[in-house]
Amino acid sequence: MVSERGLDVLRAIVQDYVETREPVGSKAIVERHSFGVSAATIRNDMALLEDEELIAAPHTSSGRVPTDKGYRVFVNHLAELRPLTTAQRNAITAFLDGPADLDDLLARTVRALTQLTGQVALVQYPSFERANVTHVELVHLGGTRIIVIVVTDTGRVSQRLATVPDEVDEADVAQLRARVSVLVTGQSVRQGTLRVEQALAKAVNPAGADGAYRELLRVVGEELDEFRQDRLVMAGAANLARTVSDFRGSIYPLLEAIEEQVTLLRLMTEMVADEHGLAASIGRENAPFGLAEASVVASDYEATVGQARVGVLGPTRMDYSSNLAAVRAVAHYLSRLLDEDERAR
Structure with a gap:
């Protein structure tokens, strides 16, 4: 059982060792800290701390340094945290x-x-597994390139480029946006991921609009899964x-x-x-x-x-x-x- 003064001595050793990187001796503790006792008394306290494996001597006849156990006791007995400037x-x-x-x-x-x-x-x-999907946007860059944007009610935004198998026009993109949005908008990220997986299993045709839909679903699913990680x-x-x-x-x-x-x-x-x-x-x-x-x-x-x-x-x-x-x-x-x-x- 460590006494109150023993804890104070441990605190002094930890603080001095952190500051100086040098093993701490009884004389240094008496000089730097106001314990009101002799170096011999501090040495006795240090001996008890060493018996408890809270401090150790890295070299013969050197001062003492905290052990991992000593640091743990120090942290557990922190009276207060040092305030920020x-x-x-x-x-x-x-x-x-x-x-x-x-x-x-x-x-x-x-x-x-x-x-x-x-x-x-x-x-x-x-x-963000419990977050809800509030918006899915598709931005057509021309040809087969579409930017997929997914937004949640927590403010998380995902933006990723998808390349669909065949060229699409603005009318196609509008239809694809509606199909993807109705699937995941208003759903939790977790539920949206499950709905995308189910839709992918059904959309088996890799050609035409179904191919573009499959690719966009794959990208949305990966982004929702990323939200969960x-x-x-x-x-x-x-x-x-x-x-x-x-x-x-x-x-x-x-x-x-x-x-x-x-x-x-x-x-x-x-x-x-x-x-x-x-x-x-x-x-x-x-x-x-x-x-x-x-x-x-x-x-x-x-x-x-x-x-x-x-x-x-x-x-x-x-x-x-x-x-x-x-x-x-x-x-x-x-x-x-x-x-x-x-x-x-």
Whole structure:
């Protein structure tokens, strides 16, 4: 059982180690922090922390550094998050103000977060499976080329070029628009996907108008299916190169996870949030995902179709207080923008 002063000593070791990258000794703690006790007393507290495997000595006769378990205890006992400065809050506003659409907003979100934290920034797309299709538009570019536009009631817009088997004219396009629209407009993304699959199974003739209809259905179905997929937007992978010394092994597993996305999506989804919507997964807790030398901190944000998460990925030696404060602030701002956009519609 760690005493209150022991927790304070652990907090001092974590903060000093994050700041200096150097193992922390009892003398340094006495000099930097106002404990009102001798270095010998602090050494006793450190010995108890070491017995609890919360700190460890990287070298003989050196100071101590936090273990993964120590970081976890530190995060669990954070009395408060370090508040963002006015400049940081202004930076969030500047980055996220006036996005063109959801894709632009989430791209801005990760750029803002990586600037604030110096870590790899991650944001989940909300799942649009329960969103409703409000509009399907076909724009004829001439010949066999048609732009397919699908819009949902959450503001998500998909635009894609389709090439049909035979040339069509404006009258053909108008008929095709009516056939596709009546199939999916007003349906949820999930139900629309099922209706498209059923219609494709019936439209077996590959020639003429049926061929164009089949191709347009295929494109609409793929776009609706894309709406249902979990996706991540990321920024700041280059920051890993600046912190490579914080990893005992290779950073390759992190780079692979960033490239593949599936691992990070699972990790982000499975992290357990506290009552404030904040979550942290630290070091060895990430071993099942192949990321035992990394930490992820995240915050829930609210979208019309449900919750998703925004967070940062980096070494276990990170400033958890500041990073949690940053992801919380960005998540709150993102939720507010999405709510304002929904009210405006």
